[in-house]
Amino acid sequence: MAILNVAIGTGWMGMRRRAKALLLGCALLTAPQRPAAGEAGVGTVEAQVKAAYIYRFAEHIEWPAEAFASPTAPLTIAVVEAEQVAAELNQLRQTRQIKGRAVSVRTLRAGDAAGGVQVLYIGALDGGRLKRTLEAAPGAGVLAITDGAGTLAAGSAISFVQIDNRIRFDVSLAHAERNGLKISARLLAVAHKIEGEKP
Structure with a gap:
């Protein structure tokens, strides 16, 4: 779990150093691990890294107040077609809150309604299914995270x-702003690529 601990360590002092350590750990993934027969999802280590990233993303997003039913409502993460990532998120939520809120994790299938969520992570889907799943999402107040270049x-x-062979992430500022979300500069500083960045 060393990779996981690096990714979700508290505080942002030395974030670049921790991010580099995380990416170095990810380099050990010469290829995604194959799930056991009959099991959907990515390899265990890859799932841990992605779950840690998703938690970190959520910690550095500013949501509009109306994205939550109340000041004490949980932050809900919906996971589509990525069972191992959902399992890792469920492990994290047992001991970690996000911005003072408890975390709830829901597992969905492609095309399921995703109302009442603040984070929507969609595993590797083909173009048509991915587009339909995103179109079915509420949009406003939802951080949509996808898988693949x-x-x-x-x-x-x-x-x-x-x-x-390292897990990185790209960001679309336009899509975040369209949904009423603000991404912290500290998170943007470790992104691989930022679309819509002002010169």
């Missing part, structure tokens, strides 16, 4: 990408 074009604010 080029998936920002489908409408997500953040997408995981593999660079030299």
Whole structure:
């Protein structure tokens, strides 16, 4: 769990150093691990890293007040077609809050309604299913995270990408702003690529 601990360590002093350590750990993933027969999802280590990233993303997003039913409502993460990532998120939520809120994790299938969520993570889907799943999402107040190079074009604010066998992430500022979200400069500082960045 050393990789996981690096990714979700408290505080942002030395974030670049921790991010580099995380990415170095990800370099050990020469290829995504194969799930056991009959099990959907990515390999265990990859799932841990992505879950840690998702938690970190949520910690550095500013949501509009109306995104939550009340000041004490939990932050809900919906996971589509990525069971191992959902399992890792469920482990994290047992001991970690996000911005003082308890965390709830829901597992969905492609096309399921995703009302009442603040984070929507969609595992690797083909273009058509990905587009339909994003279109079914509420939009406003939702941080949509996708998996794979080029998936920002489908409408997500953040997408995981593999660079030299390392898990990195790209950001679309336009898609985040469209949904009323503000991404912290500290998170943007460690992104692989930022679309819509002002010169």
